[in-house]
Amino acid sequence: MSATAANRDTPGIYSKAGSLRAERRWALWTAYISLVIAAIIFLAPPFYMLITSLKTSGEIATMTGNPWLVRDPTLENYTAIIFNPMFQRFMLNSIIITTCVVALTMVISILAAFALARMRFWGSQVLATGVFLTYLVPDTLLFIPLYQIVGGLGLLNSIFGLILVYPTLTVPFCTWIMIGYFASIPKELDEAALIDGATWSQMLLKIFIPVALPGIIAATIFAFTVSWAAFVYPTAFVTTPDQMPLTIGVVSQLVRADTFAWGQIMAGALMAALPPVVIYAFLMDYYIAGLTAGATKG
Amino acid sequence: MAADGSLAVSGVSSVSRGRANTMQRFARRRSTIAFMMTVPLLAIIIGLVAYPAAYAIYLSTLNRRMTAFAGTLNFELLFDSNTFWNVAFQSCFFAITAVLLKASIGFWLAHMLHHIPNKGQRKWRGMLLVPWVIPPALSTLGWWWMFDPSYSSINWLLAVISVPEVPWLGHPWAARISIIIVNVWIGTPFFMIMYLAALKSVPEQLYEAAMIDGASSWQRLRYVTLPMMANIISITVLFSLIVTFANYDIVRVLTNGGPRDLTHVFASYAFQVGILSGNIPRGAAVSLFMFPILAICAFFVLRSVTRRNKEQM
Known part of the structure; x- marks a missing residue:
């Protein structure tokens, strides 16, 4: 059966x-x-x-045929944009701003995250929640009062004004993911260090930073991409070309030229987008870890 | 949400009673050090976020030249203007449509990525994240050129399949849709990568158990995948809703509010009014409208997330 x-x-x-x-x-x-x-x-x-x-201005101006093909490729747009002093100035400003902001952000957020993850003090709970909520406040909500504040400090039209306000974009998120990374380090490690007589600064420098290095790299990449791509603040606070970073510089100054030099605009935009793309290409795993850490740790 | 912060040390106190006094002093010193370490963070949160937010409220109650208190005049004038209601409608329409599209396309792509063999995933993921990596203002510049009325490469492609020419940025509704297209293009990879991370964290055994119980693929999705991903989905939607609702770069580069101010969102309209026309109090009033809407969304999403976290524990 x-x-x-x-x-x-x-x-x-x-x-x-x-x-x-x-x-x-x-x-x-x-x-x-x-x-x-x-x-x-x-x-x-x-x-x-x-x-x-890669197209010549003439080829773009004819406006006939398949726009997705280039008939006689040329690099003249790139040479023109690279040797354009205005573009060089934008690039330099972007590099200065981003370097300062990344350094500031990492120092502030590593110190704060270490304190919040490992040392309890009055209000530390509230502060940790506050960091997360601050991250949720968009920049477009704050640019008008900040415009007044930065103006009051006499820092409008200056890259220092931007260096002052960019940390509002980067610090909350970086602190938040660093708290997560630091909290995941086993407590036995710091207990052992305490018994060996390590001070707090030694503990941070010799244990936490090396162990949480992947997290620090991810946070650095985040701070870099955000300050490189920031758009609202420079658009609002900077009006003279010599203090502009790349994003607003390319969008406002190159486009403003009388005839739309589309070839040069696109060359400029691609050159400006290159640093984040290169970093992404080489450090994709850290980049993605930084992206996803924010939500999964929440 | 604050669970990470609560993992702080509490073990030091259990060393020995005889040295309680020294330990106490040590603890006091430690908390002082800890507080000092968070001072820069506090300075940023208070000085550059909390204070400006309060200052915005104060600014919005001033008159145009910021010389006298004007009460709720700015808000009343906004409520009376048609442009403002257009802006409010466009902001909500844009944010809701774009987030729904990003969430669903991102979900679909994450699933597709999850299905293909592991060794190919990295390559695909790398390619599909590119729109997210390029600074939005710059990629929108590329889109602007693709939408260009005289030589639109998109219209050229449409002409190949004999679709009539679309006036992408010239017609209000076409412009609204163009803005949504660009936003979805930029934001979908973020959803995809978040969902993919969430999908990977669902234990394979759950699916096996469901299969043995004879669950169809739809049922596996509905009763295994979605509940396991609920928290990540809601957090991602919240992040994206905030960023999309407060979006500025795309509107600024693509249409600058035109045609006839019909594509302005809160952020770009606040910029227009506050910075470009120099009416700072009115601009502050416009941007303040974003706050209650975002706060309500954040409140409900975060409450449901914490509730689910508690249920799981």
């Missing part, structure tokens, strides 16, 4: 298995097709920017 039952069941099982395999193959095909379509759409704009930046 069991044999007949088995006989009756086997075809069923096989057909089920067959359909499962078919289902899986179908699922794989859907996956690849969706990913290919997504990749084409996601990469089309930067690709088109690259194509445009």
Whole structure:
């Protein structure tokens, strides 16, 4: 009887298995097709920017034929933009601002995260929650009062004004993810160090920073990309080209030229976007760790 | 939410009773050091976030030349203006549509990425995150050129499949949709990467158990994946809702509020009124409207997240 039952069941099982395999193959095909379509759409704009930046002004001006192809590629847009003193100034400003902001951010957030993760004091709980809530406050909510405050300090139209306000964009998130990384370090490590007579500063420098290095790299990358890409504050606080960082410089100054030099604009935009993209290409895992840490630790 | 902060040391007190006095002093000193270490952070939170927020409220009650107290005049004038209601509608329409699209496309792509063999995932993930990595103001510049009315490369592609020309940035609704397209393009990778991280954290055994119980793939998604990801989904949606609602760069670069001020969102309108037209109190009033809306969203999302966290414990 069991044999007949088995006989009756086997075809069923096989057909089920067959359909499962078919289902899986179908699922794989859907996956690849969706990913290919997504990749084409996601990469089309930067690709088109690259194509445009390789065209001569004449070719763009004719406005005929397939815009997605370049007929006689040239690098003249890139040489023009690289030797443009205004663009060099933007680049220099961006580098100065970003370096200062990243350094400031990392010092502030590592110190604060260490204190909040390991040393309890009055109000530390509230402060940790406050850090998270501060991160939720968007920059566009604060730029008008900050405009007044920065103006009151006489720092409008100056990269120092930007260095002062950019930490509001970077510090809360960096502190938040550093608290998470520091809290995940086993407590035995610092107990051992305490017994060996380590001071707090030694503990931070010799244990926490080396152990949490991946987190520090992720936070640094975050601070870098955010301050490189910041747009609202420089747009509001800076109006003279010689103090502008790249983002607003490319958008306002290159576009403002009488004839739209699209080739140069696109070359400038791509050059300006290059540093974050290069960092992303080489440190993708840290970049993604930094992105996802914010929410998963929450 | 604050659970991370609470992991601070509490073990030092258990060393020995005889030295309680020294220990006490030590603890006092430690808390002083700890407080000193957070002073720069406090300075930023109080000086550059909390104080400006309060200052914004004060500013919004002044008259145009900021010489006298004007009460709620700025708000009343805003409520009377059609432009303001357009801005409010456009902000909400833009934020809700864009976040829904980003969340669903991101969810779909994360699933697709999760399904393909592991060794290919890195490559695909690397490619698909590119829109998120390029500074938004600069990639929007590229989109602007693609939407350019005289030589639009998108219209050229549409012409290939014989779709008539679309006046991307010239017509109000087309411009609204263009802004949403660009925002979705920039923001979807973020959702995708968050969801992918969440999908990877769902234990495989749960799916196996569900399969043995005969759950269909829809049921596995509905009763295993979604509940396991609920917290990450809501946090990601909250982050994205805030950033999208407060968005400035895309509108500034793509349409600058035009045509006829119909694509302004709160941030760009506040900028227009407050900085460009020099009416700082009115601009502050506009940007303050973002606060209650965002605070209510944040409150409900964070409350549901903490509640779910407690249930799991």
